[in-house]
Amino acid sequence: MNQHSDQHTIIALVQDRPGVLTRLASLFRRRGFNIASLAVGASEQKGLSRLTFVVTGDQYTVEQATRQLDKLVDVVKVSNITSEDVVARELALIKVRATPSNRSEILEMANLFRAKVVDVGTRSLVIETTGEEDKIDALYDLLRPFGILELMRTGRVAMVRGKTDGRVSDDVGAEFDQASRNGFAVAGARFQPGHYEGV
Amino acid sequence: MELTGAQIVCESLLQEGVDTIFGLPGGAVLPFYGALSAYPGLRHILVRHEQAAAMAADGYSRATGKVGVCSATSGPGATNLVTGLASAQMDSVPIVCITGQVPRAAIGRDAFQETDITGITLPVTKHNYLVMDVRDIAPAIKEAFYIARTGRPGPVLIDIPKDVLAGEKIEFVWPDEVDLPGYTPPGAPEPQQVAAAASLINEAQRPIIMAGHGVLISRAWDELRQLAEKAQIPVITTLLGIGALPTDHVLNLGMPGMHGMAYASLAIDRADLVVSLGARFDDRVTGRIADFAPNAKIIHCDVDPSEFNKNVIADVPVLGDLKLSLRALIPMVNSNVHLDWVQETDRLRNEHPSLFIRKSDELLPQQVLKELSDITGGDSIIVTGVGQHQMWAAQHYGYREPNSLITSGGSGAMGFEVPAALGAKVGRPDKTVWSIAGDGGFQMTLCDLATAAENNIDVKYAILNNGSLGMVRQWQDFFYEKDFFATIYSGNPDFVKLAEAYGIRGIRVTRQDEVAGAIEEAMETPGPVVVDFVVKEDEFVFPMIPAGESVNEMLEEPNSQGVGVESA
Numbered sequence: 001m002n003q004h005s006d007q008h009t010i011i012a013l014v015q016d017r018p019g020v021l022t023r024l025a026s027l028f029r030r031r032g033f034n035i036a037s038l039a040v041g042a043s044e045q046k047g048l049s050r051l052t053f054v055v056t057g058d059q060y061t062v063e064q065a066t067r068q069l070d071k072l073v074d075v076v077k078v079s080n081i082t083s084e085d086v087v088a089r090e091l092a093l094i095k096v097r098a099t100p101s102n103r104s105e106i107l108e109m110a111n112l113f114r115a116k117v118v119d120v121g122t123r124s125l126v127i128e129t130t131g132e133e134d135k136i137d138a139l140y141d142l143l144r145p146f147g148i149l150e151l152m153r154t155g156r157v158a159m160v161r162g163k164t165d166g167r168v169s170d171d172v173g174a175e176f177d178q179a180s181r182n183g184f185a186v187a188g189a190r191f192q193p194g195h196y197e198g199v
Numbered sequence: 200m201e202l203t204g205a206q207i208v209c210e211s212l213l214q215e216g217v218d219t220i221f222g223l224p225g226g227a228v229l230p231f232y233g234a235l236s237a238y239p240g241l242r243h244i245l246v247r248h249e250q251a252a253a254m255a256a257d258g259y260s261r262a263t264g265k266v267g268v269c270s271a272t273s274g275p276g277a278t279n280l281v282t283g284l285a286s287a288q289m290d291s292v293p294i295v296c297i298t299g300q301v302p303r304a305a306i307g308r309d310a311f312q313e314t315d316i317t318g319i320t321l322p323v324t325k326h327n328y329l330v331m332d333v334r335d336i337a338p339a340i341k342e343a344f345y346i347a348r349t350g351r352p353g354p355v356l357i358d359i360p361k362d363v364l365a366g367e368k369i370e371f372v373w374p375d376e377v378d379l380p381g382y383t384p385p386g387a388p389e390p391q392q393v394a395a396a397a398s399l400i401n402e403a404q405r406p407i408i409m410a411g412h413g414v415l416i417s418r419a420w421d422e423l424r425q426l427a428e429k430a431q432i433p434v435i436t437t438l439l440g441i442g443a444l445p446t447d448h449v450l451n452l453g454m455p456g457m458h459g460m461a462y463a464s465l466a467i468d469r470a471d472l473v474v475s476l477g478a479r480f481d482d483r484v485t486g487r488i489a490d491f492a493p494n495a496k497i498i499h500c501d502v503d504p505s506e507f508n509k510n511v512i513a514d515v516p517v518l519g520d521l522k523l524s525l526r527a528l529i530p531m532v533n534s535n536v537h538l539d540w541v542q543e544t545d546r547l548r549n550e551h552p553s554l555f556i557r558k559s560d561e562l563l564p565q566q567v568l569k570e571l572s573d574i575t576g577g578d579s580i581i582v583t584g585v586g587q588h589q590m591w592a593a594q595h596y597g598y599r600e601p602n603s604l605i606t607s608g609g610s611g612a613m614g615f616e617v618p619a620a621l622g623a624k625v626g627r628p629d630k631t632v633w634s635i636a637g638d639g640g641f642q643m644t645l646c647d648l649a650t651a652a653e654n655n656i657d658v659k660y661a662i663l664n665n666g667s668l669g670m671v672r673q674w675q676d677f678f679y680e681k682d683f684f685a686t687i688y689s690g691n692p693d694f695v696k697l698a699e700a701y702g703i704r705g706i707r708v709t710r711q712d713e714v715a716g717a718i719e720e721a722m723e724t725p726g727p728v729v730v731d732f733v734v735k736e737d738e739f740v741f742p743m744i745p746a747g748e749s750v751n752e753m754l755e756e757p758n759s760q761g762v763g764v765e766s767a
């Protein structure tokens with residue numbers, strides 16, 4: 001499910017406290033981690049939200065990112081589910097230019113992708129689609145020749161698939177988390193690059 | 200009885216065992232001060248600048264092992280704390296700062312002296328709070344102290360709007376416990392990790408222990424000593440680990456790194472195992488990372504898992520409170536002698552006498568430290584600024600006790616020397632506290648000499664006055680074609696007169712034969728003293744491994760093979 005080898009999916013369970021998003025964002029900026037996407041919403045537990053991050057970077061980056069996230073007091077659990085069997089979805093709204101002559105062609109394409117037309121204007125259509133990023137990218141590419149007026153994507157939300165023992169995403173994380181906290185070594189160089197050499 | 204928010208702050212501080220607060224009031228925090236005056240158990244020391252409050256809290260904390268407390272008003276008062284917070288964060292020092300904020304209704308409206316201090320301090324605190332309800336004050340304070348002192352310690356800031364301090368009154372309830380589901384400081388280590396560490400140690404032929412600040416923070420100096428002595432492992436101490444083992448202990452090989460002892464850096468280079476105890480592989484220690492300890496496996500013991508694999512990938516990481524980790528480790532480590540290896544380190548020590556002070560007609564700064572060490576018997580608490588004098592203080596003073604060197608290591612904040620020394624002395628009135636200052640750093644915070652005078656805080660200030668920003672000047676000399684641009688202080692004040700203006704005894708020393716007398720006179724004089732040691736202007740700190748280079752590029756004192764005295 002992870003098309004880009006340098007992309008990692010991280011799930012964080014956080015306390016709903018003022019400023020918690022600022023803390024996360026500030027941490028990513030300060031440590032130089034790149035967020036490809038971020039989706040936030042309520043969790044099944046009162047007072048806790050669940051976030052899905054897609055982080056771009058090598059193994060070192062993602063390992064540091066999860067450990068640093070875990071250090072934040074408001075972060076209850078962090079899980080790197082990149083190598084897990086997950087359901088990953090994104091929702092997109094695409095406003096595409098449409099004329100009476102090509103409208104049916106666009107509708108056909110939308111159908112092909114099981115996308116829904118949620119608004120029909122005189123000169124445009126708004127198409128709603130849900131799926132993995134690749135599917136959204138593909139639909140977008142097909143619609144591009146008609147003229148895209150606006151694109152809105154939510155970013156990935158992801159969840160570990162049900163297992164017989166009923167573990168949920170955070171528990172997978174708990175295991176990873178413990179291994180990570182215990183400092184398992186990443187493959188590759190013994191020394192980390194980018195060490196500071198200035199005054 | 201119902202209490203105001205301000206009274207609840209005071210009650211909560213008492214519950215946490217606080218006895219001293221360094222601070223300076225202003226409008227937004229005034230309700231707190233209004234309450235504080237009725238709490239004689241909370242001694243407030245009025246500073247002249249809020250940076251001094253934060254740094255004094257830092258010095259107090261390191262000298263006592265307790266959480267240091269400071270307070271400031273909103274806006275500029277709070278922002279003045281930031282340099283002190285950043286330094287405490289980098290050096291893992293537990294302090295709690297209470298700041299006043301504009302009233303709730305005014306927040307977000309650019310009210311007078313409104314600053315988003317929780318936003319500003321996000322990256323320089325371990326955690327922070329904006330308390331918007333009087334009911335949240337006591338839990339926030341309890342959490343703040345818990346977070347500050349547990350795990351890897353650090354500063355916590357609590358920002359409280361004026362109307363929360365002075366508005367609604369409620370019954371004071373001190374919570375039984377903290378509710379922090381996202382915060383679990385590690386305790387005892389995993390047995391497999393300890394076993395793996397023990398077997399690496401038992402196999403090693405040329406092991407070395409690198410003791411960092413973590414040893415002092417977890418009060419594991421006895422365990423460090425037991426481990427080192429049981430297996431006869433030489434110990435190097437990072438700048439912040441100094442004092443974890445007495446300087447004169449036979450196994451103490453001194454400080455490694457940029458201005459460390461050559462033999463310490465060379466020993467790491469030759470070691471086949473580095474046992475890092477509460478150190479974080481800072482670039483000032485490792486130099487060029489790829490060349491650090493090229494022949495060694497690494498055991499990395501830390502309480503902060505994010506340190507693992509951050510700079511160096513450990514062969515065996517051991518997560519846990521260091522004292523508990525060492526207690527688990529020691530019984531599994533075999534007694535050993537490592538005779539060849541210890542002899543080799545002795546040889547390195549003889550071949551590279553890094554603490555050599557050459558003969559000179561001029562007053563050398565190293566000599567001041569050496570004589571201070573001899574006269575005080577290594578028994579003082581030394582607080583330093585940042586620069587050459589800091590490195591000489593690390594090199595030439597013989598430390599006997601844990602936490603007897605207090606310095607801004609990770610942040611390197613000049614100006615630390617004046618206020619942190621005040622905090623240390625307030626916390627440890629039984630100890631002689633010497634502040635080793637640069638004339639540069641001293642002038643950043645000297646306004647707080649008034650605080651020393653006013654409260655008769657008996658700090659002895661030794662300015663190693665080289666009339667310049669010495670360390671930067673040294674870099675210019677070595678790496679910037681001797682272009683001494685913007686590093687020479689040609690208009691320094693007369694520090695003796697300056698001291699006298701504050702009602703403090705001032706002594707000037709310009710000759711070698713005056714050093715001992717001045718030190719003794721300062722110590723015999725009750726109350727704070729300033730000694731202005733006018734030292735050779737262009738003395739260099741050696742050894743030096745230039746930034747980003749390795750031990751192979753180390754520069755040593757050119758005359759170190761000549762006649763002179765071996766120091767410390």
Ligand SMILES: Cc1ncc(C[n+]2csc(CCOP(=O)(O)OP(=O)(O)O)c2C)c(N)n1
Nearest residue numbers: 586587588611613637638639640668669670
């Ligand atoms: C607040 C701050 N500003 C600038 C620096 C950069 N800096 C590092 S050492 C140094 C010179 C310090 O001069 P002084 O306090 O006189 O000590 P010396 O090196 O002469 O012993 C400077 C400017 C710093 N560390 N901290």
